[in-house]
Amino acid sequence: MALSEFNLIARYFKQAQLSNAHTRLGVGDDCAIYNVPQGFELALTMDTMVEGVHFLPGCAPEALGHKLLAVNLSDLASMGAEPSAVLLALTLPAVEEAWLASFAQGLFALAQRYHVDLIGGDTTRGPRTLTLQALGLLPCGQNLRRSAAQPGDVICVTGNLGDAGLGLKIAQGGFASPYADTALTQFYLPEPQVAAGLALRDLAHACIDISDGLVADLWHIADNSAVAAEIYWETLPLSQAVQHYIATTGDWQLPLVAGDDYQLCFTISPEKLVDLNIAYWVIGKVTAGAGVAVYQHGVVQQLNRRGYEHFSA
Amino acid sequence: MALSEFNLIARYFKQAQLSNAHTRLGVGDDCAIYNVPQGFELALTMDTMVEGVHFLPGCAPEALGHKLLAVNLSDLASMGAEPSAVLLALTLPAVEEAWLASFAQGLFALAQRYHVDLIGGDTTRGPRTLTLQALGLLPCGQNLRRSAAQPGDVICVTGNLGDAGLGLKIAQGGFASPYADTALTQFYLPEPQVAAGLALRDLAHACIDISDGLVADLWHIADNSAVAAEIYWETLPLSQAVQHYIATTGDWQLPLVAGDDYQLCFTISPEKLVDLNIAYWVIGKVTAGAGVAVYQHGVVQQLNRRGYEHFSA
Incomplete structure (x- = not known):
């Protein structure tokens, strides 16, 4: 029995507990809601990893989950921003529950260290392509360009x-x-x-x-x-x-x-x-x-x- | 002569003029910066369109640019949010300048009607996969769930x-x-x-x-x-x-x-x-x-x- 898109998202990517103080609404509605605290502005970045281009077929999914988040947190770091939340667009050739569980484990292990919530995204079928969009906080006017x-x-x-x-x-x-x-x-x-x-x-x-x-x-x-x-x-x-x-x-x-x-x-x-x-x-x-x-x-x-x-x- | 990734982004997706009042920094650095006005919080959504799944090979790129943005603005609308800015992750099999110009035209024509800025993203090589992440503004605590x-x-x-x-x-x-x-x-x-x-x-x-x-x-x-x-x-x-x-x-x-x-x-x-x-x-x-x-x-x-x-x- 195939999992529907919605069950997929819920099972692997809906956090039991949100860990960032400013997340108002996580995965499960048409949009997520994030409340930027007063005196701060938002740094935003997005990076894609494509199978066969950025990683080899058969690459351990746990490492992919880690690296996809790491490269985005690195962009935030280079602006001097504090990581806060991410959205994930997963394009996968098929439902592979072991792959999803392992990928999610790699991603969440790193996310939790920085109190980063996964607040939304999309799951589609196609050639394996992983896109993550990350948000970070910057005190207004302070950043590294x-x-x-x-x-x-x-x-x-x-x-x-x-x-x-x-x-x-x-x-x-x-x-x-x-x-x-x-x-x-x-x-x-x-x-x-x-x-x-x-x-x-x-x-x-x-x-x-x-x-x-x-x-x-x-x-x-x-x-x-x-x-x-x-x-x-x-x-x-x-x-x-x-x-x-x-x-x-x-x-x-x-x-x-x-x-x-x-x-x-x-x-x-x-x-x-x-x-x-x-x-x-x-x-x-x-x-x-x-x-x-x-x-x-x-x-x-x-x-x-x-x-x-x-x-x- | 192939265009480098950076030239690609600059030529087709760097707006001459930013149109949203709250964009602080658009395409061109490690992150974009967006300033959420006081009294508002952020609605965030992300949707992917995959060639062969969500659209047919040969589909007019101008229509794809429109639709990719439209489906994300639709998610913002369903929360009651006012669209403000987007990030774009483009995975393309090759540099096709005519395709890029037409895709950008479709996307920007719709974006400009709503004062939506394209503030960042990523361009990678691989099977054609289009992901857009959209931001919208909601008065704090007001939304449609x-x-x-x-x-x-x-x-x-x-x-x-x-x-x-x-x-x-x-x-x-x-x-x-x-x-x-x-x-x-x-x-x-x-x-x-x-x-x-x-x-x-x-x-x-x-x-x-x-x-x-x-x-x-x-x-x-x-x-x-x-x-x-x-x-x-x-x-x-x-x-x-x-x-x-x-x-x-x-x-x-x-x-x-x-x-x-x-x-x-x-x-x-x-x-x-x-x-x-x-x-x-x-x-x-x-x-x-x-x-x-x-x-x-x-x-x-x-x-x-x-x-x-x-x-x-």
Whole structure:
């Protein structure tokens, strides 16, 4: 017996208890209702993951549920917003109850850590396509934009670069590593830098999350802020896994161009660094001009590609 | 030369001018920012349309852009919310600039009529799947829920039933009609009942938009309100097109079970009807009990099916 759409939604995605103080109405009516508290405005983002493009068929549904939410919370973090609620559009080829239960488990485990409610969405039949829309709260007028970098700023990241990209290579059988676990965990179960985003809100200038690759995402900051960015390769924070990969293959560009790390990249006045109570690495500086330059041993390097873009030739 | 994802978004979906007074930041950063005015809360809905399931390959993209937005505005209308902004997740098999231009035209033509801004979203490659998430404003505590019907209410609809279902039959070549234009327009370009939803907010009890079919959607009201609903077939508002179809085929159930009409179905105390300044038809009443009964010539009728449900056997 097939489950109807409505039973499906109710069984797996209707929370027994709402956990966000501002949710007025969750799943089950034509709309959800959310009450933005006075003095705050709403940050909104939406990301899609397509089977065969963003994840491989057969990928563990629990990891997909986690990652779909994580990439959206990462966008909120990069604006300095506090996550509050999400809507989910699930397109699935068939009713697979085990898949749904596992997917929901991965999503809710992460959601509950941030008091994020699933308040609505849609369930349709078709090629597996997962879209999540996330809401977050920002004090009115306070946010971190791509356009706010200033010459004189230093450029920082919140953690290691390249692990997710290495994880993808390992998952696809393209590399064997004694440190596979680190890289695979970073690829399948990225941790959104929510606390860092909140800490940066009052201190940093520009901020972006590294989803397409450090250099590609830094180009967005440079373009939108009408400034230039310099990166010093030797300062990039690299895990043992990525250090081993580079030493073995010579592919030093991985941490610059690999996507999916979901660390934050931000620019900040150097004198504000002492006030930052989060982990960070200074990797470069903002200057007048345009574009992104990567220095290695003091020499500007050419990259094979900027990073990951859909629809690129 | 292929367009990059970012250029794509910018070229077709970045509005030259934002038209909603409360949009703080539109397309182009990690998140959009929306400022909910004091005294209001947010209604949120999200709907997906999948090629081959909700529309046929080759369907005019301008109609798709209209309909994707219309079905979401219809959900807002059924809560009594005023539309304000949307996010769009487009999954497309390839860059087709003509398709994108036409889709955007259909979407923006409807959006501009309601001062709705497109403030964000995502563009990915994959099987054509269109998801839109819509925001609307509700005065705090005022809304129309499925659960608010009361015994003694009359049941009303805001317009003709069955035209979209007939349009689908005609589009698929299953019926030839001298009134094809009416039915096809209703199927491809449904009009969300936004003004009716706003007018009903202070007067009606329960409300739902008819997307799955009158009886199926009325079941949601009956179930959620713990009441019974009686419908009198002779009172259903039917276009000439649907009257001709029923006279020709004998398929009297069409206006009860066909989806996609996007009229509102609401329940209201009969003494409030005089205050309603919108077009409406009284088609039944709410009683104590459970379920939905359809009377024809005073006799309860059995239906072949309730309406359209994804994943149903």
